[in-house]
Amino acid sequence: MEHAKETTPATAFGRALADRRSGLGWSLDALADRVGCAKSYLWAVERGRKGPPSEELVARLESALGMDAGALAGLARWDRTPGAVRRDIGALRVQGKAAERLARLLGEGVRAGASLDELYKSGRLQGLIEGLSPVAVPMESVAAALPREIPLINRVTAGYPAGFTDLGYPARVADEYVRAPDLNDPDAFAARVVGDSMEPDYRAGDIVVFSPAVTVRSGMDCFVRLEPDHESTFKRVFFGGEAGEEVIRIEPLNRRYEARTVPRERVAGLYAGVSVTRPIGG
Numbered sequence: 001m002e003h004a005k006e007t008t009p010a011t012a013f014g015r016a017l018a019d020r021r022s023g024l025g026w027s028l029d030a031l032a033d034r035v036g037c038a039k040s041y042l043w044a045v046e047r048g049r050k051g052p053p054s055e056e057l058v059a060r061l062e063s064a065l066g067m068d069a070g071a072l073a074g075l076a077r078w079d080r081t082p083g084a085v086r087r088d089i090g091a092l093r094v095q096g097k098a099a100e101r102l103a104r105l106l107g108e109g110v111r112a113g114a115s116l117d118e119l120y121k122s123g124r125l126q127g128l129i130e131g132l133s134p135v136a137v138p139m140e141s142v143a144a145a146l147p148r149e150i151p152l153i154n155r156v157t158a159g160y161p162a163g164f165t166d167l168g169y170p171a172r173v174a175d176e177y178v179r180a181p182d183l184n185d186p187d188a189f190a191a192r193v194v195g196d197s198m199e200p201d202y203r204a205g206d207i208v209v210f211s212p213a214v215t216v217r218s219g220m221d222c223f224v225r226l227e228p229d230h231e232s233t234f235k236r237v238f239f240g241g242e243a244g245e246e247v248i249r250i251e252p253l254n255r256r257y258e259a260r261t262v263p264r265e266r267v268a269g270l271y272a273g274v275s276v277t278r279p280i281g282g
Helices: 001-008 012-023 026-034 041-044 055-064 070-078 081-095 097-112 114-121 124-130 139-144
Strands: 149-153 176-178 187-191 207-211 221-226 232-244 243-252 260-263 267-277
Touching: 012 041, 012 070, 026 041, 026 055, 026 139, 055 070, 055 267, 176 207, 207 221
Parallel strands: none
Antiparallel strands: 149 176, 187 207, 207 267, 221 232, 221 267, 232 243, 243 260
16 A cells, blocks of 8 residues: 555646755755755656645746746646646647637637636637537636736725725735736735835835735745735734733745734735736836
8 A cells, every 4th residue: 555655647737846855866855045945845746645845946947947938837837737727728738720829829828817707608618519529618717728817906995905804815806916826725816116225126016915814834934914004015924922911923035124024913805926926027
């Protein structure tokens, strides 16, 4: 039984990562040191015990291994795609050129910022799907393959930030949205970085996506809401305390600014950052 566990097939991402690392003659320790993560984590990713890493770590892996940008990211996106969608896509591929045209249309639409409704109403998507008989492609499966639209909360009409739900994360209505291809959290939200307190890792104007579904751990970069004045800030957080009094240290990355420590009960919301995008030339 233990032998069967050890030979569990890896994901496409895990196989590609292991093949590249082995081809360079690197140990797991060597790669983990270069990208700043635990050896045990890379071991689990290579063997399919864990899903693909975050976009940030994937980019560091590509750079450390001398791979083209996006070489591992594409495999990561495929491995994160729900199994039902992968099966549908596999069935489409069997049918040849019609399936290729459908995939190309979806890809072009995503890059151009088109929604699924816009593609379908144009008639092009509908015609391709109807021409793929006898394999039926549920529209909800196709929709699941498109990037999720994330509300950018600093453009919410009531101000920045506003409109939080009873559970503490922002409401899902905004004046502007961003796309997050690899995130499947319906409560995710985004915010623009203001000021220079998080330089050099984050600059003013960067858009950071936060996910309430991610468990926050010490050392993560988070969107923080503080009571009683509803203050919000983007900082690196660390957990601590003694004698039963839990505290959170809110720390800027720019050393020109001071960190501060607040009681845990003052923190009304704590949401982990999961991705960042930067304007060209930023």
